Amino acid sequence: MNSLLPDTAPDFDQPVAVLKHCHGRIRKQLATLEKLLAHLPQHGADEQARQAASAVLKYFEKAAHLHHEDEEQDLIPMLRAIAQGEDAATLQALAPVILQDHKDMDAMWQDLHEQLTAIADGSGAQLSSSTVQRFAQRYLGHMEREENTMAPMALRLFGPEQMRQLGQAMQRRRGIDTGNPAAETATAAVPDVAMPGGSVPAPGTTVSVGERVADLRKDYGRASLDENDVLDDPIQQFTRWFEEALKAEVNEPNAMGVSTVDEDGRPSSRIVLIKQFDARGFTWYTNYDSQKGKQLSGNPFACLLFFWSELERQVRIEGKVERTSAEESDKYFNSRPLKSRLSAIASRQSAPIASRADLEHHYEDVARQVGETPQRPENWGGFRLVPERIEFWQGRRSRFHDRVVYTRQEDGSWTRQRLQP
Numbered sequence: 325m326n327s328l329l330p331d332t333a334p335d336f337d338q339p340v341a342v343l344k345h346c347h348g349r350i351r352k353q354l355a356t357l358e359k360l361l362a363h364l365p366q367h368g369a370d371e372q373a374r375q376a377a378s379a380v381l382k383y384f385e386k387a388a389h390l391h392h393e394d395e396e397q398d399l400i401p402m403l404r405a406i407a408q409g410e411d412a413a414t415l416q417a418l419a420p421v422i423l424q425d426h427k428d429m430d431a432m433w434q435d436l437h438e439q440l441t442a443i444a445d446g447s448g449a450q451l452s453s454s455t456v457q458r459f460a461q462r463y464l465g466h467m468e469r470e471e472n473t474m475a476p477m478a479l480r481l482f483g484p485e486q487m488r489q490l491g492q493a494m495q496r497r498r499g500i501d502t503g504n505p506a507a508e509t510a511t512a513a514v515p516d517v518a519m520p521g522g523s524v525p526a527p528g529t530t531v532s533v534g535e536r537v538a539d540l541r542k543d544y545g546r547a548s549l550d551e552n553d554v555l556d557d558p559i560q561q562f563t564r565w566f567e568e569a570l571k572a573e574v575n576e577p578n579a580m581g582v583s584t585v586d587e588d589g590r591p592s593s594r595i596v597l598i599k600q601f602d603a604r605g606f607t608w609y610t611n612y613d614s615q616k617g618k619q620l621s622g623n624p625f626a627c628l629l630f631f632w633s634e635l636e637r638q639v640r641i642e643g644k645v646e647r648t649s650a651e652e653s654d655k656y657f658n659s660r661p662l663k664s665r666l667s668a669i670a671s672r673q674s675a676p677i678a679s680r681a682d683l684e685h686h687y688e689d690v691a692r693q694v695g696e697t698p699q700r701p702e703n704w705g706g707f708r709l710v711p712e713r714i715e716f717w718q719g720r721r722s723r724f725h726d727r728v729v730y731t732r733q734e735d736g737s738w739t740r741q742r743l744q745p
């Protein structure tokens with residue numbers, strides 16, 4: 325069972341009951357926040373307060389997001405697909421309200437997040453009563469709306485197949501195995517790492533790590549990849565692998581290499597964090613005036629690379645990069661913690677600066693100037709790589725690896741081929 329859900333949660337074959345159960349958990353967290361408000365003035369950030377703040381943080385950082393995604397990506401679209409007449413009209417009016425609630429609650433949460441983080445690590449004891457009240461009221465109203473309309477509608481309209489589909493999507497989102505054999509292989513035992521004895525230096529001699537690196541040899545053998553077993557759509561295949569990477573608790577599964585090329589054809593790479601992927605492409609956020617930003621303005625072709633070492637998997641994605649809309653960039657920018665927003669404003673990314681002290685002074689100046697609701701700077705936003713070629717690589721024994729590459733055709737469909745290792 326997933327750690328984000330309590331053991332007493334209903335089974336995922338009753339997905340609507342699971343969603344209601346999540347509401348119960350949210351109500352508990354809101355009650356903890358209220359208690360914390362009363363506790364802090366008397367006791368400060370004592371052990372009890374720190375634990376309470378950590379618990380609330382943990383819940384709203386993870387489980388609450390998953391719950392919102394269940395509704396946004398599965399429940400509402402599934403209801404939209406089948407609702408008719410009065411139900412369709414109710415949904416048309418309700419869905420935008422629900423989505424706006426999520427957005428506004430996320431924004432309020434960002435303010436609480438900063439304060440609770442400080443309480444949890446003992447560096448602060450401030451918790452804004454008005455923000456807690458607004459957050460709680462909004463959430464309580466929101467849950468009531470859902471419980472009075474969407475939940476009964478789903479129970480009335482969904483048949484066993486829709487319930488199964490919703491339950492499975494919710495499980496996958498939480499990294500719970502839904503009977504996919506590849507996922508089981510992916511969590512099998514970790515293979516040996518071989519350091520051959522030949523690397524032992526003769527007495528009296530020293531071998532530098534730069535030379536010894538050639539002796540680091542790891543044989544791969546956790547799983548295989550067959551061109552007949554992969555999904556037809558590479559984005560769905562990527563989704564499956566990403567979910568398996570989450571389930572396997574791969575270190576930073578969302579970190580990817582981005583390679584760009586300058587006007588002289590010289591490549592450069594760096595790691596960024598993917599923030600969204602869907603049929604449109606793979607999105608990350610950065611400074612448009614950075615080195616990568618300038619290179620992409622001159623040459624929009626780029627390559628992304630994921631390496632999920634624990635699963636012995638690599639995914640290489642090539643294509644053309646475009647900027648996300650200002651609206652999309654604003655949405656993501658506003659969802660970030662305040663300090664991250666201030667950092668984005670304060671940093672002229674990739675430009676030289678004399679010292680760390682200068683950087684921090686500049687940050688303080690920016691923080692004073694822009695206050696607590698800074699606007700996204702125009703030179704900061706999203707890039708989306710629209711894929712043309714996606715290669716999935718699975719490590720196999722003795723370097724005889726599996727590689728399957730998808731290539732996008734002019735009509736938007738994908739073909740796939742096995743490549744030699």
Ligand SMILES: Cc1cc2nc3c(=O)[nH]c(=O)nc-3n(C[C@H](O)[C@H](O)[C@H](O)COP(=O)(O)O)c2cc1C
Pocket residue numbers: 576579592593594595596597598608609610611614615616617673674
């Ligand atoms: C794990 C990790 C995650 C990172 N995520 C981002 C990111 O999402 N956006 C970003 O602009 N830089 C990110 N960076 C920093 C970049 O690697 C890079 O230093 C920065 O974007 C400047 O690159 P450039 O000078 O090539 O434009 C990340 C670095 C690491 C190691």
